Amino acid sequence: MERFFQYLFDGLSLGSIYALLALGLVVVFRGTGHLNFAQGEMAMICTFVVWQFNDWGVPLVLSIILGMIVGFALGAGVEATIIRGVAKKSQAGVFVVSIALFLGLNSLAAMIWGSLPPEQLPGLFPDEPDDFQRIFGAVWRYEYIGVLAVALVLMGLLFLLFAKTKFGLAMRAVASNPESARLAGIPTGIVLASSWGIAGAMGALSGTLWGGIVGELNAGLMFTVFIYASAAATLGGFDSPGGAVIAGLTIGVGEQFLAGYFPGWIGQEMKLSAALLTIFVVLLVKPSGLFGSTKVERV
Amino acid sequence: MSLLEVRALSAGYGPVEVLHGIDLDVDHGEMVVILGANGAGKTTTMRAVSGMIGRSGSVTFDGVDITRTNAEKLVGMGIAHVPQGRGTFPDLTVMDNLRVGAYARSGGIAADIDRWFAVFPRLAERRDQRAGSLSGGEQQMLAIARALMSHPKLLLCDEPSLGLAPLITQEVFEVLKKLNADEGLSVLLVEQNANLALKVAQRVYLLETGTVVASGSAAQIASDDAIRKAYLGA
Numbered sequence: 001m002e003r004f005f006q007y008l009f010d011g012l013s014l015g016s017i018y019a020l021l022a023l024g025l026v027v028v029f030r031g032t033g034h035l036n037f038a039q040g041e042m043a044m045i046c047t048f049v050v051w052q053f054n055d056w057g058v059p060l061v062l063s064i065i066l067g068m069i070v071g072f073a074l075g076a077g078v079e080a081t082i083i084r085g086v087a088k089k090s091q092a093g094v095f096v097v098s099i100a101l102f103l104g105l106n107s108l109a110a111m112i113w114g115s116l117p118p119e120q121l122p123g124l125f126p127d128e129p130d131d132f133q134r135i136f137g138a139v140w141r142y143e144y145i146g147v148l149a150v151a152l153v154l155m156g157l158l159f160l161l162f163a164k165t166k167f168g169l170a171m172r173a174v175a176s177n178p179e180s181a182r183l184a185g186i187p188t189g190i191v192l193a194s195s196w197g198i199a200g201a202m203g204a205l206s207g208t209l210w211g212g213i214v215g216e217l218n219a220g221l222m223f224t225v226f227i228y229a230s231a232a233a234t235l236g237g238f239d240s241p242g243g244a245v246i247a248g249l250t251i252g253v254g255e256q257f258l259a260g261y262f263p264g265w266i267g268q269e270m271k272l273s274a275a276l277l278t279i280f281v282v283l284l285v286k287p288s289g290l291f292g293s294t295k296v297e298r299v
Numbered sequence: 300m301s302l303l304e305v306r307a308l309s310a311g312y313g314p315v316e317v318l319h320g321i322d323l324d325v326d327h328g329e330m331v332v333i334l335g336a337n338g339a340g341k342t343t344t345m346r347a348v349s350g351m352i353g354r355s356g357s358v359t360f361d362g363v364d365i366t367r368t369n370a371e372k373l374v375g376m377g378i379a380h381v382p383q384g385r386g387t388f389p390d391l392t393v394m395d396n397l398r399v400g401a402y403a404r405s406g407g408i409a410a411d412i413d414r415w416f417a418v419f420p421r422l423a424e425r426r427d428q429r430a431g432s433l434s435g436g437e438q439q440m441l442a443i444a445r446a447l448m449s450h451p452k453l454l455l456c457d458e459p460s461l462g463l464a465p466l467i468t469q470e471v472f473e474v475l476k477k478l479n480a481d482e483g484l485s486v487l488l489v490e491q492n493a494n495l496a497l498k499v500a501q502r503v504y505l506l507e508t509g510t511v512v513a514s515g516s517a518a519q520i521a522s523d524d525a526i527r528k529a530y531l532g533a
Contacts, residue, residue: 166402169395169398169399169402170399170402172388172390172391172395173388173391173395173399173402175390176388176389176390176391177385177387177388177389179351179382179385180382180385180386180387180388180442180445181388181399182351182370182371183349183351183370183371183374183379183380183382183446184374184399184400184402184403184445184449185371185372185373185374185375185402185403185449186371186399186402187371188371293390
């Protein structure tokens with residue numbers, strides 16, 4: 001039972017990081033109908049930016065806020081300058097461009113920071129060996145509690161933004177019917193760029209939380225997280241923010257259970273394949289995901 | 300001076316020009332209908348007037364040249380456009396649809412929503428339902444109510460009867476007629492159902508392959524034998 005709670009808790013905490021990145025994928029997908037393959041790499045770059053500010057002596061919390069602002073600017077800038085122009089000409093082009101961004105950002109990070117020895121990103125929360133609480137016999141490290149709390153608070157704020165503000169209403173309107181949104185006076189360009197910006201800022205936070213847990217920064221930081229986040233977005237449904245959160249947490253927990261209870265034949269090596277298998281099976285059996293909507297429209 | 304003055308308007312999609320320089324006016328408080336066969340350029344005219352597609356020529360609204368104004372600015376100036384077939388936000392509730400309609404302004408929004416619920420009682424019953432789950436007629440009424448939430452001076456309405464049962468179409472036209480008569484709302488209407496349109500509109504433009512081939516009062520057009528044969532099937 002002790003192991004059960006340990007896996008459950010570790011899974012929720014890691015899953016909240018996947019959920020943050022998955023939420024970024026969903027926000028972009030809802031707004032523009034594109035899957036941003038560069039989401040993880042944008043998050044990785046922003047994590048380096050956070051480290052850089054912190055290394056220059058800026059306090060960590062302020063560095064994270066600056067990193068999220070850079071993430072917003074990066075996301076919004078990419079949408080407004082590269083994606084929008086390509087999307088007008090070809091939808092498939094966006095796919096290729098986001099793959100190119102993935103590779104470009106990865107090389108860029110390696111070029112700027114790669115020659116340094118692996119960077120240590122200080123954790124946001126106390127991380128000494130005895131910084132934990134025992135609950136149901138499981139070790140609840142303060143760092144993991146903190147990650148889960150920060151991720152849940154940000155998601156809560158995001159849902160308030162979607163549901164309660166005029167800007168959230170505009171985002172939902174643009175996602176539902178861009179043409180009528182324009183006719184209602186909504187500046188669709190600003191709304192779309194902001195969706196990408198919000199996704200970028202969430203990526204920055206998810207990268208920083210993940211970097212704090214891993215402890216070491218490199219250009220491959222977000223690769224596995226991105227796979228898990230994609231699995232979460234697929235499982236939850238690409239147009240369902242709530243689904244992304246639930247599926248992200250589920251995948252985090254599932255990953256811990258699989259690797260923990262079946263160390264022999266799944267273990268640490270095969271659990272990434274399990275995530276890919278999840279994507280495959282969901283697309284085969286229920287392409288709209290668990291909470292995604294199949295378009296209802298009557299004319 | 301007319302509320303809407305369109306001069307030598309040309310527009311199209313990419314290299315294909317669909318409208319070849321049309322002139323068109325809508326006076327204050329007037330209901331004008333554009334008739335024509337499929338592919339005549341009716342919808343293109345609407346889209347060109349509201350700036351959804353590239354255009355040349357000139358469009359003047361309420362004395363202001365709007366030829367180069369963005370579509371999203373026009374609603375604030377007083378033009379509301381109900382596009383063909385999909386004027387609603389299917390994933391949003393009826394309430395949210397109406398709130399989006401008031402996006403470009405502020406104040407008195409709740410009172411306005413109540414007002415349109417009084418005009419369209421069936422929308423009030425479905426206020427928390429997603430628009431995509433409404434019937435075709437209810438969606439068309441919602442699209443019109445959504446457009447009117449912006450307090451327009453001119454309503455562009457693109458084929459409101461499309462896909463609707465005759466009785467529902469009647470009902471939609473009654474509402475448009477009433478708004479035009481009681482509140483002086485100017486309406487530019489595109490319609491395939493010529494018989495119905497001629498009953499509510501004061502003036503008519505007849506469009507054929509992107510040019511205006513005839514125009515006049517509804518009574519004149521309705522009594523022209525050649526036009527009756529071609530468009531009214533009698």
